[in-house]
Amino acid sequence: MRRIVIVGAGQAGMLLALGLQQHGYEITVVTERDADTIRTGRVLSNQCMFDNALRFERQQGLNFWDDRAPTVDGVAFRAAAGIQWESPLDNPGQSVDQRLKMSDWLTEFADRGGEIRLQRVGPDDLEELAREFELVLVAAGRGPQFAKLFARNDELSPFTEPQRAISLLYLKTTGQEYQGVAFALGPDGEFFHLPLLSVDGVRCGIYFSGIPGGPLDCWDVADAEDFFERAEKALQRHFPWLAPIMADAEPGGPLDFLTGRITPVVRDPVGTLDSGAKVLAMGDTAVTNDPIAGQGANMAAHCAAAYQKTILEQGDKPFDEQFMRLGFQRFWETGQHATRFSNDLLRPPPAHVLATLATAQQVPEVAHRFAQLFNDPTDYTGWLTDEQAAMHYIQEATAR
Ligand SMILES: Cc1cc2nc3c(=O)[nH]c(=O)nc-3n(C[C@H](O)[C@H](O)[C@H](O)COP(=O)(O)OP(=O)(O)OC[C@H]3O[C@@H](n4cnc5c(N)ncnc54)[C@H](O)[C@@H]3O)c2cc1C
Structure with missing residues (x-):
């Protein structure tokens, strides 16, 4: 069987690793942290996934948490300016803490005979991997570490700086809050919360997205308690109708908070090593979006699905550049829309929106x-x- 290596054990890498493994491929995952370290480490994401992405995991029997994870049943929207609505989703979404999901998936992968190598891979290590394996996939998440190898696509990347100060905290709540994604929009940024299954049980993930330099860019916090206090104040001031979720809540564990900034970027997914060998990026390594639209984990799953299909179809033929570009193109059929949606949400909404x-x-x-x-x-x-299509649709839908 063909030998394939995947660098990184996140949503993209592990889903593809387990999927290909079930088709008899000999897969090696090279990653920097083992299952226990992931499980007991800092929170990674809000990772809300929706039905289309979850379906691929379910088709492969990799949905290990369906009986425990709370459902995300709808979307509630409210703008500080007064607009307010709520709608159920056709099929529920779900958020399973990536510390739980990836540590379970890594363990399952090893139990099924997969090889795990613990190593922080640098660009130079890829040469060695390219000599040993027929296909090298880089699923090492966002950030600049492989930025030279996978060139930025300037045309598809409108931003050169982070557009939001982001921050995330998992709360222990009474569970009385809205059981969907509650999204709030204000002049200084956004906020949302959703129910999720964390390492220690059901939690509520709260997420602030502040315009840099503004009053919601205030997440230089010391610990989870400090975060909690600032979050209470920020909610009271910016989104007071959501402040009650803090009333009987407390922070989850000491590592249940995260702060940072992300520069959205679309990269050329095919990298060429000094030797001339080609390697293929996936997930956030290929396309990183700001989390504002909750698309990254969903797109990582769609990317895994597109690459798996392309690898299976390739049969015994070489994993050449043409194959790599076909795999990415298939993913981009969905990925481009998620990227546009995410990038547009970072800008002031135009009148038709x-x-x-x-x-x-x-x-x-x-x-x-x-x-x-x-x-x-x-x-x-x-x-x-x-604009025209949007205004026309408003007229039509209102008349119905
Ligand atoms: C605060 C926040 C909230 C979010 N909310 C949502 C949401 O609600 N919905 C949604 O869809 N998306 C959300 N996202 C985005 C989502 O988490 C990511 O897009 C998704 O996790 C990307 O998956 P990935 O597998 O590409 O990368 P990652 O999940 O980052 O995984 C990368 C893996 O590679 C390993 N690794 C990294 N570097 C190396 C190296 N050099 N050598 C070896 N291993 C390495 C890492 O340890 C990790 O295992 C959010 C992100 C953040 C930060």
Whole structure:
């Protein structure tokens, strides 16, 4: 069987590793942290995944947490300016703490005979891997570590700086809050919360997204308690209608908070090593979006699905550049829309998008269509990217 190596044990890498393993491929995962270290480490993400992405995991029997994870049943939207609506999702989403998911998946992968090498891979190590394996996939997440190898696509990357100060905290709550993604929009940034299954049970993930330099860019925190106090104040000041979720809550564990900034970037997914060998990027290593639209983990799953299909179809033929570009192209059919959706949400909404959000308050069909974008962002392009189409749709939907 063909030998394939995947660098990185995240949503993209592990899903592909386990999927290919089930098709009899001999897979090696090279990653910097073992299952226990991941499980007991710092929180990684809010990782809300929607039905289309979850379906690929379920098809492969990799949905180990369905009986314990709370469902994400809908999307609730409220702008400080007053627009407010709520819509159920056609099928529920789900958020399983990546510390739990990846440590379980790594353990399962090893139990099924997969090889795990613990190593922090640098660009130079890839040469060695390219000599040993027929295909090298780099699924090492976001950040600059492989930026030279996978060139930035300037045309598809409108930002050169982070557009938000992001921060995340898992809370122990009474569970009385909205059981979906509650999204709040204000002049200084955004906030959302959702239920999730964490390492220690069900939690509520709260997420602030502050415009850099503004009052919601305030997450230079010492610990989870400090974060909690600032979050209480920030909610009271910016999104007071959501402040009650803090009332009977307390922070989860001491490592259940995260702060940072992400520069969105689309890269050339094919990298060429000094030897001339080609390596293929996936997940955040290929396309990193700001988490504002909750698309990264979903896209990592879609990327794994597209690459798996392309690898299976390739049979015994070489994993050449043409194969790599075909795999990425298949992913990009969905990925481009998630990227556009995410990037546009970082900019002040144009009048036709505000009009759509306002109409959603009166017309459930519009609210439903907007909510479904999180599951299927392919509907975004040609609708909310097109002022005329958006205004026409508002008229039609209102008349129905
Ligand atoms: C605060 C926050 C909230 C988010 N919320 C959501 C959300 O609600 N919904 C959603 O869909 N997405 C969300 N995302 C995005 C999502 O978490 C990522 O897009 C997704 O995890 C990307 O998966 P990945 O496998 O590409 O990378 P990662 O999950 O980053 O995995 C990379 C793996 O590679 C390993 N690694 C890294 N470097 C090396 C190296 N040099 N050598 C070996 N191993 C290495 C890491 O340890 C890790 O195992 C959020 C992100 C953040 C930060």
